[in-house]
Amino acid sequence: MKPKYIIAAIVVIVFLVFGAFSLKKSLTPYVSFAQAQKGGTVQIIGKLVSGTDYYDTQTQKLAFTLIDDQGHGQMKILYNGVKPGNFEQATEIVAIGKYQNGTFEADQLLVKCPSKYQGLEQPK
């Protein structure tokens, strides 16, 4: 009886470890800037480099630069569309699109905003 349990336990552990590793690889859709430059539609995440954003209200194009979390990689983003309302407050920005000729052309922008739940007096 005993060896049977041990073998079963080992099999289970091996599968769990294998599962954990493969899950870890596929759990995040956000790729590094270097990876994004290789092409294909991907999602990248970073922080806005302040002062780099420019929005053309006529053509509805938004250009800005993202910096990755290690703080060395930078990526120029061009977004065709209306600027998201909470763009300035975003702590992190996700751009979904394709890298082409030196810029990342985003079809969609997602923004992460600081979410504090405080019952302070209502700012009117």
Place this chain on the structure above:
Amino acid sequence: MLWKILLFVVMTLIIIFANLWPPPQEKLGEVSRIFYFHVPVAWVSVVAFLVAMINSVQYLRTKNLQYDTNSAISSRIGLLFAFLATVTGSLFAKAAWGSYWNWDPRETSLFVLLLIYGAYLALRSAVPEESKKAALSAVYSILAFVTVPFLVFVVPRVFKSLHPTDSIVDKSMKIQMSGQVSSLFFPSLAAFTVLFFWMYHLEQKVEMKSKKEA
């Protein structure tokens, strides 16, 4: 009976108050009100999976089929609440980030959790023999619960995610909410937890009745 009426009153008040009482949160605005439902619902799914796991351990120790039934019931309710957390989360994500679903680590991890407990139900329906089914699903349920803390609590804190991780407690476990928000959030958490145990109890009664009739 009294506590059921009380729960009804409390739940009604929570729904009314959640929509009217706390000021709309900065940046998020009125959509932030889903917070009072999204978080408790996700919390209940964790509680339900924990109850399922405890019942599975009890089954393996005693071989009493009642524990197996309890474990199945709790997993079912847990799956329902995890699904509700996914739906409310998806709506919340659309409003807060700008996309219903973009495979953010938080979304993927919850999806994996749904698959894991969905597989539990599939496993149960695949084994006809009572005691074998009970033993297999008990072992599976315990293993499944091992993943819960990781998928629910660890993933969004380790991986870069759009999902906030410090809205309720920060890294040093200090509560980050204040004022009306916490005065409403904690009762909501408690009410949803009581609601779970009520559903759990009701399901037990239903199962018992259908077993008697069979």
